[in-house]
Amino acid sequence: MKVEFIDAGGVNTRVIYEGDKSKKAILLIHGFGIGAESWLLNIDELAKDYYVVAPDGVGHGFTDPVALNGGPPHGVNLKHFFDVADAMGMDQFVPCGSSYGALMAALMWFEAPDRVPQVILNGTGSCFNSEEELANALQGTLKNAGGAIRTPTLESCRQRMGNTVYDVSMVPDDLLLSQLTAYAQPTYIGWWEEAMKGMMDIPAIRPYRILERLEKFDVDTMIVWGREDPRGIYERAVEACKRMPKAELVTFEKCGHLPYLEYPDLFHAAVRNFVK
Amino acid sequence: MRAKFIDVAGTQTRVLHEGEGNADVLLLIHGFGSSADTWMHNIDALGQDFHVIVPDLVGHGFTGSVDLEDGPSHPKAVEHLFGVLEVLGIDRFVPCGSSYGGLLGASMYFDAPDRVAKLIINGSGSTFNTEEQLATALQGTKKNSSIAMLDPTLESCRIRSRGTAYDPASVPESFVFMRLSIYSQPYIVEAWRNQLDAMMDMDKMRPYRIYDRLEDIAVETLVVWGRQDPRGLHAQAVAGVERMPNARLVTYEECGHLPFLEKPDQYNADIRAFLAS
Numbered sequence: 244m245k246v247e248f249i250d251a252g253g254v255n256t257r258v259i260y261e262g263d264k265s266k267k268a269i270l271l272i273h274g275f276g277i278g279a280e281s282w283l284l285n286i287d288e289l290a291k292d293y294y295v296v297a298p299d300g301v302g303h304g305f306t307d308p309v310a311l312n313g314g315p316p317h318g319v320n321l322k323h324f325f326d327v328a329d330a331m332g333m334d335q336f337v338p339c340g341s342s343y344g345a346l347m348a349a350l351m352w353f354e355a356p357d358r359v360p361q362v363i364l365n366g367t368g369s370c371f372n373s374e375e376e377l378a379n380a381l382q383g384t385l386k387n388a389g390g391a392i393r394t395p396t397l398e399s400c401r402q403r404m405g406n407t408v409y410d411v412s413m414v415p416d417d418l419l420l421s422q423l424t425a426y427a428q429p430t431y432i433g434w435w436e437e438a439m440k441g442m443m444d445i446p447a448i449r450p451y452r453i454l455e456r457l458e459k460f461d462v463d464t465m466i467v468w469g470r471e472d473p474r475g476i477y478e479r480a481v482e483a484c485k486r487m488p489k490a491e492l493v494t495f496e497k498c499g500h501l502p503y504l505e506y507p508d509l510f511h512a513a514v515r516n517f518v519k
Numbered sequence: 520m521r522a523k524f525i526d527v528a529g530t531q532t533r534v535l536h537e538g539e540g541n542a543d544v545l546l547l548i549h550g551f552g553s554s555a556d557t558w559m560h561n562i563d564a565l566g567q568d569f570h571v572i573v574p575d576l577v578g579h580g581f582t583g584s585v586d587l588e589d590g591p592s593h594p595k596a597v598e599h600l601f602g603v604l605e606v607l608g609i610d611r612f613v614p615c616g617s618s619y620g621g622l623l624g625a626s627m628y629f630d631a632p633d634r635v636a637k638l639i640i641n642g643s644g645s646t647f648n649t650e651e652q653l654a655t656a657l658q659g660t661k662k663n664s665s666i667a668m669l670d671p672t673l674e675s676c677r678i679r680s681r682g683t684a685y686d687p688a689s690v691p692e693s694f695v696f697m698r699l700s701i702y703s704q705p706y707i708v709e710a711w712r713n714q715l716d717a718m719m720d721m722d723k724m725r726p727y728r729i730y731d732r733l734e735d736i737a738v739e740t741l742v743v744w745g746r747q748d749p750r751g752l753h754a755q756a757v758a759g760v761e762r763m764p765n766a767r768l769v770t771y772e773e774c775g776h777l778p779f780l781e782k783p784d785q786y787n788a789d790i791r792a793f794l795a796s
Contacts, residue, residue: 244673246703257700283696287673305700397520397563417693420556421700424533424581427522 244287248305251298252326257305259283259297260331262290267518268333270351271297272324274342274500275369275442276388276435277404278304278425280418281341284507292515296336298327300344302434304425311434315441317451321350328358337518339363341501342474343442346370349453352462361463361518366500368475370453371483374445380474381443392435395426407500409471414504457486464490465517469498469505491517520562524581527602533581534603535573537566543636543794544609547573548600550618550776551645551718552664552711554580556697557617560783561790568791572612574603576620578710580701592714593727597626613794615639617777618750622646625729628738637794638740642776644751646729647759650721656750657719668711671702683776685747690780733762740766741793745774745781 244261259279269289271282279297289295301316301323302308309319324347328336335358340348345367352359364370368380391403400419405411425431442448453460464487468480477494484492493513495502503510525532535555545565547558555573565571577592577599578584585595600623604612613636614624621643628635640646644656667679676698681687701707718724729736740763744756753770760768769789771778779786 244699246671246699248704257703280696395522415693416691417696420559420693420697423520423522423535424697427524427533429524429531 244290249327249330251323251330254301254309254323254326255307256323256327256330257299258327258331259286260295261286262294264294264332266292266294268294268296268336269514269518270324270328270333270336270338270348271295272338272340272344272347273297273300273303274344275438276303276384276392278418278422280304280421281501281504283415283418285503285510288507288511289514293518294333296327296331296333298324300324300347302431302438304421305428308430308434311437311441313441315444315448315451316438317346317350317442317448320347321354324351325355334358335360337361337363339365339514340367341365341503342367343369346451346453349460350451352460353453356462359462361465363465363467363514363517365467365502366469366472366475368479371475371479373454374452376476376479378443378445381439383474385439385443389439392426392432395423397423400426407474408505409469409497409499410505454483457483458488460487460490462489465513466490466492467495467502467510467513468492469495469500469502471498472500474500520559520566525603525606527599527606530577530583530585530599530602531581532583532599532603533575534607535562536571537562538568538570540570542568542570544612545569545571545790545794546600546604546612546614546624547571548614548616548620548623549573549576549579550616550620551660551714552579552668553617554697554701556580556694557777557780559691559694559780561779561787564783564787565790569794572603572607572609574600576600576623578707578714584706584710587713587717591717591720591724591727593623593626593724596623597630600627601630610634611636613637613639615641615790616643617641617779618643619645622727622729625736626727628736629729629732632738635738638736638738639743639790639793640740641743641778642745642748642751644755647751647755649730649755650725650728652752652755654719654721657715659750661715661719664711667698668702668708671699673699676702683748683750684781685745685773685775686781689782694780730759733759734764736763737765741789742766742768743771743778743786743789744768745771745776745778747774748776750776
């Protein structure tokens with residue numbers, strides 16, 4: 244596992260990466276309000292078979308924020324992830340996103356289908372919730388993550404991550420220490436609050452919704468979901484999968500919102516089985 | 520454990536901290552090439568009894584670097600530490616430094632003896648080595664750190680972090696991961712190289728040496744040392760403490776260069792006892 248600070252379209256960006264560039268590339272896209280270290284247990288292991296790149300999104304982790312001008316962060320994020328892919332020499336890649344990051348992964352296919360041969364979506368209300376459910380889920384995020392980000396302590400970071408997984412003991416300390424420092428950065432909370440406000444503006448995010456166009460999502464897709472996911476409703480994943488032409492659903496039992504972190508071995512086997 | 524970024528005379532500075540503002544202040548000072556994270560097993564535990572302040576030194580961790588103006592880093596680092604205290608409104612404090620940080624803590628005592636209530640020095644060749652021994656130790660530092668600094672991977676950072684501990688397993692993976700992100704910041708590598716080069720220039724270093732003034736450290740001092748410390752020789756600590764009027768040496772068995780990280784329970788108890796006495 245290596246870390247590099249790169250210039251991605253003018254944005255100073257932290258990228259965690261590993262693997263041989265000649266192999267198939269996987270772009271790991273973290274969820275909203277957490278950073279690339281959420282893939283800590285996956286990067287080295289997947290890099291045995293793939294070129295794995297896990298950036299911090301704009302305003303997240305140790306990547307600089309970008310002005311949102313009152314709008315939702317989706318467009319800015321999407322451009323940034325393409326800029327990262329370009330800077331890291333990834334022509335074709337499999338975007339693998341978690342939660343809000345899964346919405347980014349799906350949108351990358353809509354935007355550049357030729358570059359995206361397959362897609363992996365992990366526990367994502369952003370993709371499959373109705374507008375009403377999404378508004379509710381975002382209220383939960385605002386409450387749960389907001390507390391940890393506004394007054395970060397190692398313990399509040401642990402509790403916040405713990406609230407989204409099935410078993411809090413599955414959250415490794417490794418990512419909490421890094422999270423604590425990331426949240427304390429002077430620009431962090433302001434950008435996060437502005438971005439949250441933009442995300443909760445439903446008419447403004449409507450162009451970035453995919454629930455209403457799942458039938459057009461004509462790409463080989465693996466959906467990974469924890470049965471007990473408290474953020475993304477499991478039934479929505481089942482329904483969505485049926486509407487997508489080329490999707491399969493992999494369900495993890497006794498698992499919450501972060502299947503790749505909660506059951507890394509199962510996750511790696513599923514990815515290896517899917518990306519060949 | 521909490522984190523914040525403060526502006527210290529124009530230098531953005533990361534501070535880990537815990538504890539109340541009216542408790543006795545413990546200033547934990549990390550070693551050369553390290554970061555505040557090295558105190559991760561001490562901050563919450565000691566924060567129950569003390570106001571624990573743990574900054575990243577200039578050019579370290581997530582703190583910006585400063586122009587060394589062709590001198591060694593010591594005076595700049597000490598000035599920055601006093602700046603941290605000023606921003607936080609702290610007068611009296613107990614400096615507790617590791618390795619190079621031990622030297623900085625002792626330097627703070629010489630600069631402001633009235634403000635230093637007690638002093639704690641941990642495994643610090645910078646403080647107790649002769650010039651010749653120090654030169655050798657710095658070569659070791661350069662060799663051990665270089666690979667991790669110039670080609671940071673989780674594995675090279677793990678090797679570097681474990682290199683000075685007695686039991687490699689005592690070095691937490693979370694610390695290794697933090698180090699990986701820190702060393703990947705281009706300005707950190709540059710600051711490290713500049714500071715190390717300046718440090719190896721003994722003529723410029725000499726005015727900031729403590730070794731020749733140990734007799735003048737009158738404040739009550741606790742020296743904590745791992746018997747197997749590969750950077751600071753235990754025999755030098757024994758000899759150094761004998762020359763100090765008000766110092767006591769505590770030796771940790773089966774322990775290397777970072778007693779506070781390698782034996783946190785024992786360490787936190789010893790610090791509590793020392794500061795309560």
